[in-house]
Amino acid sequence: MPLVVMCGYPCSGKTRRAEELKAHFEKSTDRQVYSVGDGALGLDRNSVYADSQKEKEARASLKAEVERKVNKDNIVILDSLNYIKGYRYELFCLTKHTQTPHCLVHCLTSGEESSLWNRNRESAEQYGQDIFDALVKRFEAPDSRNRWDSPLFTVLKDDILPLDDISDALFKRKAPPPNQSTQSAIFNAQKTSVPGDLIPVPGATEKVALTRSVNMAELRKLRRQFISYSKMHPTENTSQIANMFVQYLNKGLH
Numbered sequence: 001m002p003l004v005v006m007c008g009y010p011c012s013g014k015t016r017r018a019e020e021l022k023a024h025f026e027k028s029t030d031r032q033v034y035s036v037g038d039g040a041l042g043l044d045r046n047s048v049y050a051d052s053q054k055e056k057e058a059r060a061s062l063k064a065e066v067e068r069k070v071n072k073d074n075i076v077i078l079d080s081l082n083y084i085k086g087y088r089y090e091l092f093c094l095t096k097h098t099q100t101p102h103c104l105v106h107c108l109t110s111g112e113e114s115s116l117w118n119r120n121r122e123s124a125e126q127y128g129q130d131i132f133d134a135l136v137k138r139f140e141a142p143d144s145r146n147r148w149d150s151p152l153f154t155v156l157k158d159d160i161l162p163l164d165d166i167s168d169a170l171f172k173r174k175a176p177p178p179n180q181s182t183q184s185a186i187f188n189a190q191k192t193s194v195p196g197d198l199i200p201v202p203g204a205t206e207k208v209a210l211t212r213s214v215n216m217a218e219l220r221k222l223r224r225q226f227i228s229y230s231k232m233h234p235t236e237n238t239s240q241i242a243n244m245f246v247q248y249l250n251k252g253l254h
């Protein structure tokens, strides 16, 4: 049945989140849940990701494994970097072909955070620093405006995985709240923007005006406030929720 595509920097917590999801699905459904990933295929990542031909073959094997496992009864979690936009598009086409719902879970970390986790890892699991840096540089961040990157769930390291929203997206095909992708767009844009820049966010036609730098704690707080606000003032016009959140942020960030 559904396909969950994990995505994120190397050592960004993808496997940890994938395991959490697998345990949740095993508890809440009676479907078989398969995790497909570099580990299961026995890939030596430091050699695979240093050689574009080997990497291409590894991606093809992972995709083939997904194709073998995806059917109307199973849930498949693809626990790999999945950092190439074109590859995520191919996975999306595969799910279209098998008429299977899919979603993306992006473990959003900073390069520094992941690099630190990587250095603290058992040496057998570590990426070499050169490979690590190259993968961070090559990373093509998901964007929920693309059909193949949607629905997109962006999780920060201290976030609680939105298990119910993910289940709804897969089993009820309900769209996730736009807030999380908004938060991640701002987080990413801040790395390169200067105060005064207008930042486009997924799903919204209005832009966030960054007048100063904002930290994650503040964004999270505004997100929580907005969620409580919108629960008290529900709108029929769900397509406008992303814009309402942008307006709320622009007021809150002044």
Ligand SMILES: Nc1ncnc2c1ncn2[C@@H]1O[C@H](COP(=O)(O)OP(=O)(O)OP(=O)(O)O)[C@@H](O)[C@H]1O
Pocket (backbone or CB within 6 Å): 008, 009, 010, 011, 012, 013, 014, 015, 016, 017, 117, 118, 121, 125, 156, 157, 158
């Ligand atoms: N949310 C988190 N908070 C703190 N540390 C974390 C978190 N998630 C993962 N880590 C640390 O990062 C390490 C790697 O986690 P994990 O294997 O889940 O990452 P990954 O993205 O699957 O890595 P890889 O790219 O190698 O597949 C873990 O050993 C753990 O120490």
